[in-house]
Amino acid sequence: MKEVGGIFVYRDGKVVPVAPGGKRRGRKFTLVSYKTLSIRSFDYPFGSISAIREALKLQYTSVMPGKELEIFPVILKKENRRFSGAALVLPSEERSAVEEGMGNGGKNTPWPLPFALAAELKGNGAAVCVLDGGISSALFVDGEPVVYRWQPVFRKTAEQERDWLLAYGARYGDILFDSIILDVADEGDRLAKGVKDTLEAFPLLGSYSLSRKVLDTAIVMEHLVKGLSAFAWWSIAAGAIFLASGFMRGMTLKTELERVKERSVEIYREAFGPGNVRDPLSQARGMLAQANRAPDSPGIEDGLRLVATAWPVKQDDDGRISLETLRFGGEGMDLIGTANEVNLVQNLQKALRTETNGNVKLGDIQQVPGGGLRYSLEVRWTAR
Numbered sequence: 001m002k003e004v005g006g007i008f009v010y011r012d013g014k015v016v017p018v019a020p021g022g023k024r025r026g027r028k029f030t031l032v033s034y035k036t037l038s039i040r041s042f043d044y045p046f047g048s049i050s051a052i053r054e055a056l057k058l059q060y061t062s063v064m065p066g067k068e069l070e071i072f073p074v075i076l077k078k079e080n081r082r083f084s085g086a087a088l089v090l091p092s093e094e095r096s097a098v099e100e101g102m103g104n105g106g107k108n109t110p111w112p113l114p115f116a117l118a119a120e121l122k123g124n125g126a127a128v129c130v131l132d133g134g135i136s137s138a139l140f141v142d143g144e145p146v147v148y149r150w151q152p153v154f155r156k157t158a159e160q161e162r163d164w165l166l167a168y169g170a171r172y173g174d175i176l177f178d179s180i181i182l183d184v185a186d187e188g189d190r191l192a193k194g195v196k197d198t199l200e201a202f203p204l205l206g207s208y209s210l211s212r213k214v215l216d217t218a219i220v221m222e223h224l225v226k227g228l229s230a231f232a233w234w235s236i237a238a239g240a241i242f243l244a245s246g247f248m249r250g251m252t253l254k255t256e257l258e259r260v261k262e263r264s265v266e267i268y269r270e271a272f273g274p275g276n277v278r279d280p281l282s283q284a285r286g287m288l289a290q291a292n293r294a295p296d297s298p299g300i301e302d303g304l305r306l307v308a309t310a311w312p313v314k315q316d317d318d319g320r321i322s323l324e325t326l327r328f329g330g331e332g333m334d335l336i337g338t339a340n341e342v343n344l345v346q347n348l349q350k351a352l353r354t355e356t357n358g359n360v361k362l363g364d365i366q367q368v369p370g371g372g373l374r375y376s377l378e379v380r381w382t383a384r
Helices: 049-060 092-102 113-117 158-172 188-201 203-207 212-227 230-241 243-272 280-292 300-310 342-355
Strands: 004-011 014-017 027-032 038-044 069-079 082-091 108-112 125-131 134-141 144-152 178-183 321-328 332-339 359-367 373-380
Touching (some): 049 082, 144 359, 158 178, 188 203, 321 342
Parallel strands (some): 004 027
Antiparallel strands (some): 004 014, 038 144, 332 373
């Protein structure tokens, strides 16, 4: 681990030391209580930073259309050719405003404020930091950040935010979570020590930096390594040698594929009658599923009636839930949407379970930038 230099906190548009003293040399850290930051976990069969950023961006286009986002991924695990980790997601507007306030004072790493307490929590727990009328908080699991939020103090107390994080952590099983509530104005020395201890205990957390310059440098280096790879040049040479034979083989395969496609359409029409056929295999599966569906199995009108009956009657600004996508099939239906709080999703799950004899399973829940959660619910008419 590189030597840690000065440790600062960003407040009121300025960078100030968290405690007197501090080394002049070494990597500097500025702790920031970001208001619109969120954390997104990922697990992909590729490890390119550029590719991971683009894949994650696609997941946010439907939730935040037209908003420019900065995505800072860090790979934390590599296993069986899969790359998993967590990305910090931040709207460009806040990222650029913070960097402008920090200036160009040397190698200064902007870091989410609660990250400084990961070591004190021993990698598992809720960190709640109070600073300038706001509460920034994070939940850590095995030293990895899984949730980050910011709330104004008039909306929630620090104790309420801690309880919310611990309730969210219940989804990770039997892990024993600790918790810390820290007032930055009163405990600067503890915060400064926390940064050094965290970097020593969980060095991968030091890979996070909400600096656009650091991210651009990593992407450029990645492209340079790929471009200078000797293997890539040999692959091009080998490709040129086999280009002619590959072209001829490709033409033969194309003819065979067209023949198979035509025969598939003929077989479909023989079995199910005339009509427009775009994907014979998928359409045949749908026809068979419809034919095999029990007469008393719910139809789409029953599914819509079920959602309408289970939906909360009253909503307010602090407790809103919305439905964005409803997928209906012979086995059940899937609901995808957004909510302010986890308990709203859990209440909807209970209501759906009350209204039907089927199984209602809570799927993925992910935080979205600016606050709120994205959820999915699976309703199945019969047990799988």
